[in-house]
Amino acid sequence: MKTINNLFDFWEEGNRELFKNNDSSNEMIIKIINRSSRSTSFYFGFNILFYSAFILACIILVSMNLPMYAGNPVVRSVLIAQMVLCILFLSYGMFMFAKFRETKNYRKSITELLAGQLRFYKTYNDGWMVFSTLAVLILIFNLNIMVDYNNGIYPIYNKSLYIAINIAIFIFIYGIQKAGSLFNQRKLRNYLSDLESGLYGNTLKMEKQRKWQTVAFIVLFVVLTGVLILGILKSLESAN
Amino acid sequence: MNQQNRDEFVSLIQQNIGIIYKICNIYGGAFKDDLKQEIIYQLWKSFTSFKGNSKFQTWMYRVALNTALFESNREKRKFAELNPSYDIADHSENPEEKVILVNQLYRHISKLKKIDRAITLLYLEKCSYREIAEITGLSEKNVGVKLTRIKEKLRAMFERQNH
Numbered sequence: 001m002k003t004i005n006n007l008f009d010f011w012e013e014g015n016r017e018l019f020k021n022n023d024s025s026n027e028m029i030i031k032i033i034n035r036s037s038r039s040t041s042f043y044f045g046f047n048i049l050f051y052s053a054f055i056l057a058c059i060i061l062v063s064m065n066l067p068m069y070a071g072n073p074v075v076r077s078v079l080i081a082q083m084v085l086c087i088l089f090l091s092y093g094m095f096m097f098a099k100f101r102e103t104k105n106y107r108k109s110i111t112e113l114l115a116g117q118l119r120f121y122k123t124y125n126d127g128w129m130v131f132s133t134l135a136v137l138i139l140i141f142n143l144n145i146m147v148d149y150n151n152g153i154y155p156i157y158n159k160s161l162y163i164a165i166n167i168a169i170f171i172f173i174y175g176i177q178k179a180g181s182l183f184n185q186r187k188l189r190n191y192l193s194d195l196e197s198g199l200y201g202n203t204l205k206m207e208k209q210r211k212w213q214t215v216a217f218i219v220l221f222v223v224l225t226g227v228l229i230l231g232i233l234k235s236l237e238s239a240n
Numbered sequence: 241m242n243q244q245n246r247d248e249f250v251s252l253i254q255q256n257i258g259i260i261y262k263i264c265n266i267y268g269g270a271f272k273d274d275l276k277q278e279i280i281y282q283l284w285k286s287f288t289s290f291k292g293n294s295k296f297q298t299w300m301y302r303v304a305l306n307t308a309l310f311e312s313n314r315e316k317r318k319f320a321e322l323n324p325s326y327d328i329a330d331h332s333e334n335p336e337e338k339v340i341l342v343n344q345l346y347r348h349i350s351k352l353k354k355i356d357r358a359i360t361l362l363y364l365e366k367c368s369y370r371e372i373a374e375i376t377g378l379s380e381k382n383v384g385v386k387l388t389r390i391k392e393k394l395r396a397m398f399e400r401q402n403h
Contacts, residue, residue: 013338
């Protein structure tokens, strides 16, 4: 242990020597603080904003379809229900964005941050993934009824197939999002476990598993894409 | 934030830029520059919250380490092969050898778990157990236990390297 304690003797001086040519000018610092963030959290925030824009598009489409299908009580009820859902999803998106910003409060201790982020992924984000996936389905439905408009009638010839395709799309989009979220949760859980239990190996084990998770993610993506394509082919087949 | 705030921030960062470079060397891998930019950016964003209740360095370690832990997913280790390899107990007076020793240490620290790297850095920076506990959220006792284990690990790494 004595040798490790000797680290103090050269740590500061060695570092000074190591970084003596590094840029620490005013200009460099000012340039950085004037830019915008390109961090992973920036992309996550972007994801929330992207889906919120998606939901907004749904609201616009539903409000365009409503007068077209005013004479069809079934479609009209469905559209009103979708409009209410979309407004609720959008409000949830804004709430999520605020909650997400809270999890990025880097003034907290590492333990507090980890616990907060884990809570966020396990609760708020899970709901958001379901809602954003439903918004995609609502958008597809509204695009279909707009394109196939026929005097206020929207016939579904094969109901079970229609439901199956919608379920396949839901599983596909939700599955992809969930896989990414599970990986994040796992990483945070392992950090927290490393901190609190003092046991060795969690994050190191995770790093080794990372490759397998990537493979599993690709397999899941291929399978779900296959299910989606099969569903579309089946629907085309039955339409013909 | 006004001009006075900005000048104060720039001056404080300049005085403590070494902290950022050390953290980037430990967590940044091949993306040190990206991480440096992100840390400075996050420090700037959080600067209004710094009220001087704690030491600036303690606040800076906290924000910078959290940024390194939570914002840096890209981590490709890239360390040049070091030759010759110096024994840590040699107590070299030569500045070049000190750089090599520090580089060896960085290489070993980078093999530790991310959380342990943070604790090691704070220890090397002569932070007290209390400060380390404050930054990580661990108890002081737990910090002591972890540091003992980390030192054992580092010693084993140096021994393996020198044999």
